[in-house]
Amino acid sequence: MKRTTLAVLAVGAAVLGAPTAVAHAAPPGTPCPPAVDRALAHAPDGAVVQCSSGRWEAYGGPYPHSDRWLSDEDGLDLHGQGMRNPEMMSGPWTGIPQDPATRCRAEQTAVVSAGEVGPPQVAEGEPGQPLRFEVLPVMFSIHLSGDCLWQAN
Template sequence: DKWLSVGPAMTLRGEGMRNPNLRSGQWTATPRDPATTCAAEQLAIVRAGVLAPPQDWRGLPGQPLSVQVLPRLFSIELSGDCLWSRDDAAGGAG
C-alpha cells in the first residue's frame, strides 16, 4: 500500500469506517525533498459516536517518519511532499 501526499493535506478513511482508504499497521513516510517535513494526524474510534483525541506526528525536514496507524481508525490527515508506504511485515499481508 502506498500514498503520495502533495500540496494541501490529504484526508483518508480508516478501517473504523465503511470502505476504508487506508489499512492499519506500521507506515513510513519518506520526504521527496530534503526540506520537506512529513506529518500525520489520526482520529480513532473509541466506541460508536465517540472519537479519541487526535494523535499527531511530525518528522524532521528530510527525515523519514514512522507512524502506527490504529486498527479502529476513523480518519487520518497526511501532509508534506511525502511517499507513504505500509510495512507489510508489521501489519500482515492481505
C-alpha cells in the same frame, strides 16, 4: 478537545461538501516519478489517480485503497478501518519525504466507542527524514501532509 460523534462529522462533511485535500498528482496521462510507482493520489480535479509505469492513470477500482499514497503540503485526507471501505489500513507506515526540506506529518483520529472518535494523535518527522508511525486499528480519519510518499511497512 471534546470527543466528537461520528454522526456530527458525517453530517457536517455532507452539509459543507468538505472535499478531500488534493495531493500533487497530475491529471491522467501526465508523467509521474518512478519513486511513486503504484501510489494513489488525487488529481487537481479531485479524481483518484494511480502512478503506473511512469504515468498518472485514472484509478479503476470502486473504492480507493492502497498501501502507497502521495501527499503534498496541503495534505491528503483518508479514512481507515473505523469506517466502511477503508482507504488506509492499520499497522506500521512510513512517510518518505520527496524533498530534503519536507517534513512528513500524520494526524489521525480513532473510534474510541460506538459513535465517538477520540482526540487527534499527531506524528511529525524532521525535515528530510522518514517518519515511522502506527496507523491505529480503528482509525477513523487521517490527514497526511508534506511532500511525502506514504507506504505500509
